[in-house]
Amino acid sequence: MRASLHRRLSLATAALACALLPLSTSAQTAAEQTAPTTTAFERRAAQLPDVVAGNMAYDDYFAPAFRAEVPQSRFAAITGSLIAQYGRALSVESVQSADGRSGTLQLRFEKGTATVRLDVGASADERVTGLLITGFAVDGDNFHRIAADLAGLPGATGFLVAEIDGDAIRTIASANADRQYAVGSTFKLYILNELAAQIATGKRRWSDVVPLSHPSFSSVATANWPKDAPVTLQTLANWMISVSDNGAADTLLHLLGRDAIEARMRAAGHSEPSRNIPFLSTVEAFALKGNNFAVERAAFIGADDKAQRRLIDANADRLTLANVDGVSFTAGPRFIGELEWFASPRDIARLMADLRRRNSAPVMAAMAINNGVGPVAAEPWRYLGYKGGSENGVLSMSLLGQRKSDGKWLVVTASWNNPEANVETDRLVGLVTRLLALAAK
Known part of the structure; x- marks a missing residue:
């Protein structure tokens, strides 16, 4: 996130x-x-x-x-x-x-x-x-060794390496692939998927110019941009995926519609969609996690989907960037099991398969701007798309690739959650890079 x-x-x-x-x-x-x-x-x-x-x-x-x-x-x-x-x-x-x-x-x-x-x-x-x-x-690496290394990390981990063939997802290696994890900004792939769907129906075009309507906390591309600055939908998509810009994501979420993104998530095969309903914007999530909304947070966590949606709607004028308590996020993980975006490794594989089936050049290009692993690890792949997600105690890395050797499409995805302490980026990067190297063979 x-x-x-x-x-x-x-x-x-x-x-x-x-x-x-x-x-x-x-x-x-x-x-x-x-x-x-x-x-x-x-x-x-x-x-x-x-x-x-x-x-x-x-x-x-x-x-x-x-x-x-x-x-x-x-x-x-x-x-x-x-x-x-x-x-x-x-x-x-x-x-x-x-x-x-x-x-x-x-x-x-x-x-x-x-x-x-x-x-x-x-x-x-x-x-x-x-x-x-x-x-x-x-030396002598294999999936069993990597699975053991992942299992040895503090907290909870899961991964999946699978071949995608149309609707079929064939598991090559996995551990805890059906467990729900907080995945941070990986949720932005669901927004990308709905954007591509609306463009495919003719409702929108990649070249449409819209205002940057919802600035957010910790945005790389749009930090300090004036509100309502005009940008194209393709620019927003590229920022949202390549540098995980939160302002771009929130602008697209409000433009496309929360209900539409939730429906797209269900259609893409999410196994527990209620975990992400209502589908929060980054500002809403940041605000609810912070100290300024302790009462609302407790009510939100204890409510069902409908009551959570009513709470979000009733506080729409307060759940804004101006009320985000950034100081709250300096001490470690905050409510990562209750206030986040969730997906299992297999959910992410289904989402990647859905994105590939769209056969959209702008979608694939957005995912490939930052392949997440660098040129050497990417060399065996004809195409390599990536989306990562992170916050305190949360780290997720997901890749969609087409092998040069045989043209087959594969997904490599892993998540690591630790509600007790921040997780180490370098350690998961190394493990996912090893998974990708084995998948390339």
């Missing part, structure tokens, strides 16, 4: 939260043209195991621009997570660079191998300007 967290998730899935900074091009110097025995890329690549282990000074290895983007404390947290999951970094293998400054390498850990993109700056000190971990292959 929280776009800021979704954005962090998107960055983490692409780079395990490392940063890739662009390099400026410069002409080769005479010294570079003499082809030294080793290149700047090779020298810095060879030092990477020591950097990961903390045996080399951070400032000596990374350029100021990189350090500004990724402080040493953040880098240490990332490498600590990697070491905890995969053991010590041992050696560098398979170094490849066309220009001696930028390229890829394989970084061998005790339990697997990371694919790393490394960029060395053009300055004389040859400090690194970009480091991107784009994939991880675990």
